[in-house]
Amino acid sequence: MAKIKLSERKLQELKEVCKSFNNDKGELINVLHKAQSIFGYLPAELQEVIAKELNVSVAHVYGVVTFYSFFTMTPKGQHPISICLGTACYVRGAEKVLEEFRRVLKIQVGETTADGKFSLSCLRCVGACGLAPVVLVGEKVYGRVSPDGVKDIVAEYNN
Amino acid sequence: MEMVKLTIDGKPVEVEKDATILKAAKTIGIDIPTLCYFQLKDMNIENRPGGCRICVVEVVGRRNLAPACSTNVAKDMVVNTHSIRVLNARRTVLELILSDHPAECLTCAKSGYCELQTMAQQLGVRELPFQGAQSTYRKDTSPAIIRDVDKCIMCRRCEMMCNDVQTVGALSAVNRGFMAVVAPAFEMNLEKSPCTYCGQCVSVCPTGALTEVDHSRNVINSLADPTKTVVVQTAPAVRAALGEEFGLAPGTLVTGKMVAALRRLGFDYVFDTDFAADLTIMEEGSELLDRLTRYLKGDQSVKLPILTSCCPGWVNFFEHNFPDLMDVPSTAKSPQQMFGPIAKEYFGKKLGIERKNMIVVSIMPCLAKKYECQRDEFKVNGDPDVNFSLSTRELAHLIKLANIDFNSLPDEEFDNPLGASTGAAVIFGNTGGVIEAACRTAYELYTGKKLEKVEFNELRGLENIRHATLDFNGLPINIGIAHGLGNARKLLEDVRAGKSQFHAIEIMACPGGCIGGGGQPFHHGDSEIIKQRAAAIYREDAAKPIRKSHENPFIIELYKEFLGKPLSEKSHHLLHTRYFDKSAATYVEE
Numbered sequence: 001m002a003k004i005k006l007s008e009r010k011l012q013e014l015k016e017v018c019k020s021f022n023n024d025k026g027e028l029i030n031v032l033h034k035a036q037s038i039f040g041y042l043p044a045e046l047q048e049v050i051a052k053e054l055n056v057s058v059a060h061v062y063g064v065v066t067f068y069s070f071f072t073m074t075p076k077g078q079h080p081i082s083i084c085l086g087t088a089c090y091v092r093g094a095e096k097v098l099e100e101f102r103r104v105l106k107i108q109v110g111e112t113t114a115d116g117k118f119s120l121s122c123l124r125c126v127g128a129c130g131l132a133p134v135v136l137v138g139e140k141v142y143g144r145v146s147p148d149g150v151k152d153i154v155a156e157y158n159n
Numbered sequence: 160m161e162m163v164k165l166t167i168d169g170k171p172v173e174v175e176k177d178a179t180i181l182k183a184a185k186t187i188g189i190d191i192p193t194l195c196y197f198q199l200k201d202m203n204i205e206n207r208p209g210g211c212r213i214c215v216v217e218v219v220g221r222r223n224l225a226p227a228c229s230t231n232v233a234k235d236m237v238v239n240t241h242s243i244r245v246l247n248a249r250r251t252v253l254e255l256i257l258s259d260h261p262a263e264c265l266t267c268a269k270s271g272y273c274e275l276q277t278m279a280q281q282l283g284v285r286e287l288p289f290q291g292a293q294s295t296y297r298k299d300t301s302p303a304i305i306r307d308v309d310k311c312i313m314c315r316r317c318e319m320m321c322n323d324v325q326t327v328g329a330l331s332a333v334n335r336g337f338m339a340v341v342a343p344a345f346e347m348n349l350e351k352s353p354c355t356y357c358g359q360c361v362s363v364c365p366t367g368a369l370t371e372v373d374h375s376r377n378v379i380n381s382l383a384d385p386t387k388t389v390v391v392q393t394a395p396a397v398r399a400a401l402g403e404e405f406g407l408a409p410g411t412l413v414t415g416k417m418v419a420a421l422r423r424l425g426f427d428y429v430f431d432t433d434f435a436a437d438l439t440i441m442e443e444g445s446e447l448l449d450r451l452t453r454y455l456k457g458d459q460s461v462k463l464p465i466l467t468s469c470c471p472g473w474v475n476f477f478e479h480n481f482p483d484l485m486d487v488p489s490t491a492k493s494p495q496q497m498f499g500p501i502a503k504e505y506f507g508k509k510l511g512i513e514r515k516n517m518i519v520v521s522i523m524p525c526l527a528k529k530y531e532c533q534r535d536e537f538k539v540n541g542d543p544d545v546n547f548s549l550s551t552r553e554l555a556h557l558i559k560l561a562n563i564d565f566n567s568l569p570d571e572e573f574d575n576p577l578g579a580s581t582g583a584a585v586i587f588g589n590t591g592g593v594i595e596a597a598c599r600t601a602y603e604l605y606t607g608k609k610l611e612k613v614e615f616n617e618l619r620g621l622e623n624i625r626h627a628t629l630d631f632n633g634l635p636i637n638i639g640i641a642h643g644l645g646n647a648r649k650l651l652e653d654v655r656a657g658k659s660q661f662h663a664i665e666i667m668a669c670p671g672g673c674i675g676g677g678g679q680p681f682h683h684g685d686s687e688i689i690k691q692r693a694a695a696i697y698r699e700d701a702a703k704p705i706r707k708s709h710e711n712p713f714i715i716e717l718y719k720e721f722l723g724k725p726l727s728e729k730s731h732h733l734l735h736t737r738y739f740d741k742s743a744a745t746y747v748e749e
Contacts, residue, residue, distance in 0.1 A: 003747050044747050060322070062345055066334045067333070067334070
């Protein structure tokens, strides 16, 4: 694992966050949420910083990061694509839509494209069942997505 | 404390209100089988995640089975610990655990000592009905400990020891579900983590997931090599525990048989680490007195307290966590590492043996010693002062491998000149022993008077942190003692904050001291065994004709003939060392 250089400004922001929680090790999960929102993901170097700030072992921080699926150690794409696999979407063919995204983007679930543009993940029910199957790209919701429509959605972001 | 009456297996029992079903059953002789549960009583060490579900019992009126280790008793509770429903459930639970466990008993290092294996025998497992995928992980070999976590059953004992007891923090449960495992951060190798190699994780692991690096083959090859002179040194704690591997009661001293066995294994010279312990006292005691007298004269540059430095797990912990206090520990090497140069440079040279043709093997209760002997500063032109370190368990294996009937061996004596030792040396095995040995010498050297009573009972005991004030002819000397790294951390934090009142502090990484070391026969949480071993060590001390290190005639001769005097230039060169700042160590490479 090669070392990456973390932005000084963002690190300072993170240290302020820790201070606002009194560097209390009990606030680890809250700190990790804020850290992921500042940095977009939680690389190893960042986990070491957080461990030091909250006076916990790096192993413990890593344990918490890997336990919760929300926390990620790989950067999300510029346009994060989430496919809903809740019941309504599932029975209306969400799996085929997922397969098509995998084929078009050439990545697996949990991965990011090499150019950093798109990442792929799955969600459980987002509560838009009337629009099933549902796909989210960033905050935008696409309804009644068919496998044929996948490459058009991707094309929207490729300009 | 309010008492509660309940019924277990038809028998009435009365216990404290806050007792668990497991504890209550124990008081009437019912041993409910457990797997993840672990307790070292009298030392406040308990692992109770309630995760394995082996200890489930039936509680009348409760729909599901209750985990006995984590369920509190209640008034008039009726418990059945081995109904058919319980036995079936217990076996199914075990079969499920085994469904993700490699069936490698024949070649596993833990075979014969594995708690999972014992449980499978006890519950009569005859087939593995749950077949399917198994989670596999990379095997991790460090200088002292091997992690083969395909065998991990997530009992969390190692995590508990490493984080709660030792406060080292090298391990954590990571991932979830099928892929959950206990690992260092980023699942990197243990060698890159803050692991101190204290080996307490190995001593509590119920399976073969955590084992020691075994150098027996290297030792056997050396013994078989006619060009090599193979010399062995044995730590004090070994002689108080080795007998347990041969069915002898805990606390049986087997010094004579141990020497006889080593001779029959083919070692050319059977020496005693205790000899080097006497040497350590000469050097470290002189260092203590030197620092103390300069401090009392008002020398501001002198650092007190002085910390003992014979425990490599402790040294590692120190280098990682307190590098700002680098000039506080004694510069004296450990007895193992003092023995090496004396064997190769003094003894070997006297006999005309070339350094590379002398192999020094140590038998230690410790796993960190395996790491210590390969540290670069303990080598001369790449040749280590101590070549291999074997644990007490490995020695027992070797003796069995060589088909030696240990129990019928006669008592034999160590060879000279590196085999004679005093009572002060043998108590190194117990917590409080090193500092007591140092005080026996420091008192007489400082005051010029003879000690009336050689035992310092105020330094003995198993409490986590102890302190005593000794009277050196009117001068009060404050001694602090800690065993277990978590307790050491507390003392060190006081030193860092300038709050420490101690002149000298002794630290041992393992609960109980070396007698509870990571390489000793497994005690499975029975603190009685540790107490018996400690008592045996004190018995051996009391039986010795000479009980103070500075009266050891072979030590006196060694200084006269070779070293000059303690802290001389030669002594410094061969018997003292330096430490390294490891705090910046990171998992992530540049």
